Amino acid sequence: MRGGEGFLTENDLIKKCKKGSREAFNILVSNYQQQVINIAYGMLSNQEDAYDAAQEVFVRVYKSIESFKEQSSFTTWLYRITKNVCSDILRKRQKHSGVISINQAIDEKKDMDIKDESPTPEENMEISERQRAVREAISELKEEYRTVITLCDIEGLSYDYIAEVLGIPSGTVKSRINRARSALKKNLMNKRELF
The missing domain is CATH 1.10.1740.10 (RNA polymerase sigma factor, region 2, helix turn helix motif)
Incomplete structure (x- = not known):
């Protein structure tokens, strides 16, 4: 600065x-x-x-x-x-x-995938498929759940900080995150073969 x-x-x-x-x-x-x-x-x-x-x-x-x-x-x-x-x-x-299409967005963002030179091409493909499945599962969540999952699990923000950002009580953040994670788990169960 x-x-x-x-x-x-x-x-x-x-x-x-x-x-x-x-x-x-x-x-x-x-x-x-x-x-x-x-x-x-x-x-x-x-x-x-x-x-x-x-x-x-x-x-x-x-x-x-x-x-x-x-x-x-x-x-x-x-x-x-x-x-x-x-x-x-x-x-x-x-x-x-x-309808929200996430396939195009994921294909466009392949350069954001974690690139590690040590895995084989098959392992890289498997990692990419898992990431795609997680992104797809997140995008299928309600907006309020997608928001808290993004802020908490992707950005690593604390519950209190998320509560301040969203203007809601910390307890509401905790319950939304729990519901979001449950919904995400349910969405991912449909893609069980990738995990």
Whole structure:
């Protein structure tokens, strides 16, 4: 986080953004862009949509940074915007197509698969199939379950932090995660041969 004036903390960057500094905003984008893309991809299961969502998230951040009250952390505010943008995209998707296709998204995102040179091609194919099955099973979950699974199990956020991001009690987060994991397990049971 180096700007023209030396090391800048997150709070410094936010203050500079509120004063209209594009350099400070670009640093914030650079610091958080990949996290936003990862969360969006976890919720949307489509690389192109994840990049579009990230762009929209940062447009909204830029337009509303002055209204950020700093009562919660910047990342909480950012994740909340990300969740809202992704929810909007999912609603539009369902309205226009009625069916969410994840096969194309997974095929487009093969470069995100974990690449390890030691396994044989057959082992790599098996790993890829498992990842595809997990992504497919996640994409079949209700939006509220997909959101908590993405934030908890993929992004590694704590229950309390997820509760703050989503604006719901911590107990609700725990129960949603339990229900999401049960639904995910049920979805994966249909693909038992891969596990």
